[in-house]
Amino acid sequence: MERQNLTADPMIKEPSKKGSLLFKVKSFLRRDALLLLTVAGIIVGFAVGFGVRELHPSKDALMWIGMPGELFLRMLRMMILPLIVCSVISGTASLDPKSNGKVSVVAFVFIVATNSLVCIEAIALHFIIKPGSEQLSVDESVTREIMETQDIFADMLRNIVPDNVVEATFRQAQTQYASSVTDVARNNTNATVVDVVTHVTKSLGKSDSVNVLGLITACTIIGMAASALKDKTEIFLKFFSAATEIVLLILRKFFWVAPLGIGSLIAVSVAGVSNITGTFSQLGMFVVAVTVGILFHSFIVLPAILFALTRRNPYAYLLTIIRPCLIGFASTSTAVAIPEMLESCEVKNGIDSRVSRFVIPFSVTLNADGSALYITSAALFIANLSGVEVTSGVVAMIGVLTAVAAMAIPSVPSSSIVTLVIILTSANIPVDHIALLFAVEWFLDRIRTPTNIVSHTFNAAVTYRFCKADLRALDEARTKEEEAEMTSISPA
Template sequence: MKKNQIKVEGNKRRSCIQNIQRILHGQLLFVLTFLAVILGFIIGFGIREARPSADFIQWIGMPGDLFMRSLKMMIVPLIVTSVIHRRVNVAHNEKVMVNKIEPQDIFADLLRNIIPDNLVEATFRKTQTQFKPEIVWIEQKNIGNSSNTTADKKQTLEMVKTVGKSDGPNILGLILACMFIGIAAGKFKEKAKIFIDFFAISAEIVLQILLWFIWLTPVGVASLTAASLAGANDITETFISLGYFVLTVTLGIFFSQAILLPLIYFAFTRKNPYKHILSIKRAWLIGFSFGSSALAMPDLLHACENVNKIDKRITRFVIPLCCSSNADGSALFISAASMFIAKFSGYTLTFGNVLIIGILTTFSTLSLPAMPSASMVAVVMVLSAINIPVHEVSMLFAVEWFLDRLRTGANVESHFICAAITDHFCRRKYRLKEEDVIIYPESEMELIVN
């Protein structure tokens, strides 16, 4: 008994130390990024008064440009390794063809890219309808005074539709192909263990490299913020647009937490949603404070099992699964941020673009890295998929400290809703009664960290 008690106490101390390290690790990056935003504003406004040349602004923004390029470099490895492990711009500067493309062409390109004809090529090129000028001969009839008519051939220049390629990774095609590979590998079970382990460790390696790059965020943010402010024509308009974006995301997340999720809960359980949602207020505050739903997991488990009497067999499966693959708040932010940056950069989004943003946002939240500001990586991925420059993403870091915590709170609430609805249906199917529910004592909650 003493050995077991010592082991439990040791696990508790180790868990506490890991929690403290994780909190300090996340908060340090937040503080450095926040200071970098302030530094970028100071440098940007200071340089702006001197009316710098375009070349000077380019070199000021060079560290930020390299930071964005490093994130884009890891997009394909992140998608391939994560999706398999979990199973789950105009080319050639022909700007004229953008005006010629019809909605049906965009939808056709979407279908072609979902099923790529070359998996290797999909890592750096994608299918896109193009219009190229070609000289064609047309027959022109000349009618004279007599009954005789003559026909002449005349040269003319017409835009001919062709199926071509454009630069940039085919994200949709890679996701679907890797999902099929992962599902097929799962069918072989033990025989495919080496294959799955390879992609599992590869995913960890890619995430580690991404984490190194993420720690360069303060440098990149300061550089890009300074360059954006120094070269901006209308700073007032920029801040107004950013304010509207923050307001849009805030209202969207508020609507999701206060109305949509409670309605879903009531529709399935026929219970008062607000009474049960208020029971997770401490877990919500922890998620909001530290920007991590994983750190809120012990308190969320306590609220689910001890307050709401949800079976621990359900919570211990659903809550960790949701923490790794269910991010409602993050999905709302990624889609809104992608459309905001596209609009701010002067791009007009078509129905096909919006559809691609929605699909990519859904898949990206399923394999979102468990690291600070991971949603920003997803925003870069989505913008790259629709050929929109990612440099303006630096503006979002100015408000990331607030929106990151806001969407984390929404994620925590959605985790609870998933667990509660699952418990409701399991009770009906297996006819579980209150006395059949298994819960853990409060003392054991501290051991649940990951």
């Protein structure tokens, strides 16, 4: 009877159920269903893209194939602005000025260090793989961009301090250029010669793009001011904290259509390339150099930095950020992956939301490891194609300029290409061969975006490691203040 009672006891049966293979499979599917569906969407997207490409689809057909993906991106972008504003205000308001300063400094040092390190890696890979040693067929019709290095940094400084916070939600400062041609006649010995003179004028204009850097600055100041006022701003802070949770909830619901949207984006990207084989055979060594650099930086260098500074298992950490990386791969945008990065940092890795909700938007604005590696590799590749002697001085100039320019990439279409033109011009390298890069931009843009996401999330982990003690001390001080207040108002 005693044995029968033990067998019938539900408390004895429960562990066996939880330990069964079926229970583990169900738990895995429940927990990672969205991840599995997203991977399936990518596979289906590639299959549909390669299949449709053989039918030579029209532009209208490509538009409708990509429509679900376009709508998916529009849904995400719709919520990015309120997410950044609410999360930065609520996050900085939860810290004291000393902690805010330390979080900013640690995050910025990480960004500068990784941007510089990835340029060194790209230079080393260039001399190992040597892309561009053979002449390739070039389309000479590329348009030369008129842009100066100083202007891109001046625009960055202007955008850090916006003159209108409301306007910063949809426009940012950008130097604009206008060129005019005039004929100047001069007398020669035998006849009058007419010289054609091109005048370039520049003016401060605006571009239709969210000024994320300016919003972060403004929201940080507001959050710090709210923190200083303490009790007077309690309702204000509760509003932004609740608004952040509301936006995150909406975005989590949106992500259930991610498999369809991501599949659509992949399909239209592949279907729109007319000659994949020819493109990669012509630019093969350059694609190999960038791809190897991306993989090396993402799976060797950044994990080594994370382990050295935090003693976390970097590869276990990488497994927790697969979803934001997949979204970045499909959308070629780190901004649309901000909600998933926050989810991965806070829920899966236990990073304090006060750190992650400042560091992630901050990194998205300034940190671009993948883009820095691509720009450095491309500059050296084009120098080889152009017959320019790649001396140590040229290499140093390209590396330093790229490391700094990666923090000021303009928010315009093909922004990495625009930055590349500036660097080539600064190094006196012809830009004619740059047209070749557009043939593989669709692929390289996709593989470098997840690298940026890995760097952003690792930055949050490193910053939290160095600021954890300050946050704990702040929480303890606040707890003591609350206990003292409760003691003072309690009846004798």
